Amino acid sequence: MNNETLATVYHGIIIHSLDIGNLEFIRNGLLAVHPDGHIAFLERDVGQLVKEHLFIIFSYSQVVTLSEHQFLIPGFIDTHAHAPQYVYAGTGLDLPLLNWLSTYTFPRESAFSSPTYALDVYKRVISRFLRNGTTTCAWFATIHLEATKLLVDVIRANGQRAFVGKVNMDTCGPDYYVEKIDDSVESTRDFIQYVLDSEPDTSKSSNSSNTAKPTRLVTPIITPRFAVSCTAPLLDSLSTLASEHDLPIQSHLSENPSECELVQSLFPHCRDYTSVYDHYKLLTPRTIMAHGIHLSSEEIAILRDRGTGISHCPNSNFALQSGVCDVRRLLNAGVKVGLGTDVAGGYAPSILDAVRQAMTASKACKIQYLARAEERVERDPDYNVLTIPEVFYLATMGGAKLLNLEDVVGNFVPGKEFDALLVDVGVADGPIDVFDHDTTESLFEKFLYLGDERSLRAVWVKGRRVAGSSNSDEF
Numbered sequence: 001m002n003n004e005t006l007a008t009v010y011h012g013i014i015i016h017s018l019d020i021g022n023l024e025f026i027r028n029g030l031l032a033v034h035p036d037g038h039i040a041f042l043e044r045d046v047g048q049l050v051k052e053h054l055f056i057i058f059s060y061s062q063v064v065t066l067s068e069h070q071f072l073i074p075g076f077i078d079t080h081a082h083a084p085q086y087v088y089a090g091t092g093l094d095l096p097l098l099n100w101l102s103t104y105t106f107p108r109e110s111a112f113s114s115p116t117y118a119l120d121v122y123k124r125v126i127s128r129f130l131r132n133g134t135t136t137c138a139w140f141a142t143i144h145l146e147a148t149k150l151l152v153d154v155i156r157a158n159g160q161r162a163f164v165g166k167v168n169m170d171t172c173g174p175d176y177y178v179e180k181i182d183d184s185v186e187s188t189r190d191f192i193q194y195v196l197d198s199e200p201d202t203s204k205s206s207n208s209s210n211t212a213k214p215t216r217l218v219t220p221i222i223t224p225r226f227a228v229s230c231t232a233p234l235l236d237s238l239s240t241l242a243s244e245h246d247l248p249i250q251s252h253l254s255e256n257p258s259e260c261e262l263v264q265s266l267f268p269h270c271r272d273y274t275s276v277y278d279h280y281k282l283l284t285p286r287t288i289m290a291h292g293i294h295l296s297s298e299e300i301a302i303l304r305d306r307g308t309g310i311s312h313c314p315n316s317n318f319a320l321q322s323g324v325c326d327v328r329r330l331l332n333a334g335v336k337v338g339l340g341t342d343v344a345g346g347y348a349p350s351i352l353d354a355v356r357q358a359m360t361a362s363k364a365c366k367i368q369y370l371a372r373a374e375e376r377v378e379r380d381p382d383y384n385v386l387t388i389p390e391v392f393y394l395a396t397m398g399g400a401k402l403l404n405l406e407d408v409v410g411n412f413v414p415g416k417e418f419d420a421l422l423v424d425v426g427v428a429d430g431p432i433d434v435f436d437h438d439t440t441e442s443l444f445e446k447f448l449y450l451g452d453e454r455s456l457r458a459v460w461v462k463g464r465r466v467a468g469s470s471n472s473d474e475f
């Protein structure tokens with residue numbers, strides 16, 4: 001029997017979210033992964049006898065015993081990022097949104113008319129995100145059909161789970177980077193067909209009886225860039241395409257005050273920014289809206305009622321001076337929330353960074369509520385900043401729920417697929433120092449605040465090893 005046909009059993013510390021406030025630390029855990037990538041079982045606190053006889057009990061499996069400074073966590077889920085923008089990540093952060101788009105973004109994105117250039121960039125960005133532990137990502141590409149197909153090919157070759165959108169924009173763009181409406185709709189149709197037809201349908205070949213329904217690795221997602229860049233007929237056509245093919249939708253919402261004013265002037269018949277998307281039937285339970293910073297209570301209620309969620313992109317919200325998103329307010333209202341890097345509005349290709357900046361954003365909210373810094377903010381000394389269990393939930397299960405993948409990934413419930421990270425906080429020359437007083441809980445927290453690529457010894461998607469700082473199967 002070769003390794004491909006063997007189940008793998010991991011023994012050691014396993015950490016995952018059961019619910020938003022419910023972070024589970026399993027100390028003596030056993031997690032078994034079926035060769036088809038599904039989690040076969042998860043056992044808690046196995047006894048000494050089992051520990052001593054693992055290799056006999058699981059003689060038909062590979063057994064991996066983790067060290068005391070290692071633990072398994074679910075893979076990170078990035079609910080909003082722009083693959084082409086990776087080329088200028090970490091630069092051009094001196095302008096607010098609308099100027100930033102016309103000065104840096106559109107010129108860079110227009111270069112993806114060249115498939116050769118696109119292929120080189122897309123290989124690098126996917127590899128970078130996987131090394132940072134992003135096992136699932138909702139990607140914006142560009143308006144170019146061929147380059148966007150190549151992004152799908154690269155994602156599949158590298159084994160990331162992804163939603164990929166060909167960007168739609170038929171107005172308010174520069175002459176060199178705008179589409180005609182018919183081309184925009186036609187190429188989106190072509191793109192959807194390409195993605196749906198080119199992934200082998202694993203449901204036909206799977207013969208394992210104890211596993212959940214197989215899922216596709218790459219899903220096409222309808223991607224109107226934002227209300228500013230789409231005419232009303234284009235928004236109409238895109239919502240029709242989404243419902244015809246039962247597809248998810250992604251866009252930007254209420255990111256920057258000037259953008260909100262512009263949307264209001266372009267769509268005067270709609271009460272507010274959220275109502276524009278609602279009017280064109282783009283707010284569905286499968287819609288992901290990035291940012292959602294400057295929303296009224298009425299707008300938040302619409303999102304909740306439609307089942308539409310928000311991708312919280314704190315790095316970008318600070319870097320482009322867009323504002324501070326009050327995630328607690330969204331959560332309290334029952335709106336789904338996940339984390340996003342929003343590369344390159346956000347400069348870091350890492351959900352660990354999003355975790356840190358989400359904590360800072362939450363504290364900035366609290367400071368505002370304490371000081372009543374602005375008239376429109378009521379003083380609230382009892383405002384609760386995000387906790388470690390909550391922010392980790394947003395990085396994993398919250399993202400899975402936002403993408404409607406909660407039955408597939410996000411935690412280690414048996415039957416789900418094994419998208420996971422093997423974290424090592426004791427890695428030689430790594431970013432973390434371990435002291436005698438440290439506990440499993442404190443090491444987990446240190447990883448969230450101090451960890452980096454070096455701390456991720458292995459990264460798996462659907463049970464397949466796709467990245468990691470360890471060069472071998474010895475972790």
Ligand code: GUN
Nearest residue numbers: 105225226252316342345
């Ligand atoms: N709004 C419209 N396009 C974009 C983009 O590329 N990035 C961000 N952050 N906001 C946008």
Ligand code: FE
Nearest residue numbers: 252290342345
């Ligand atoms: Fe964005």
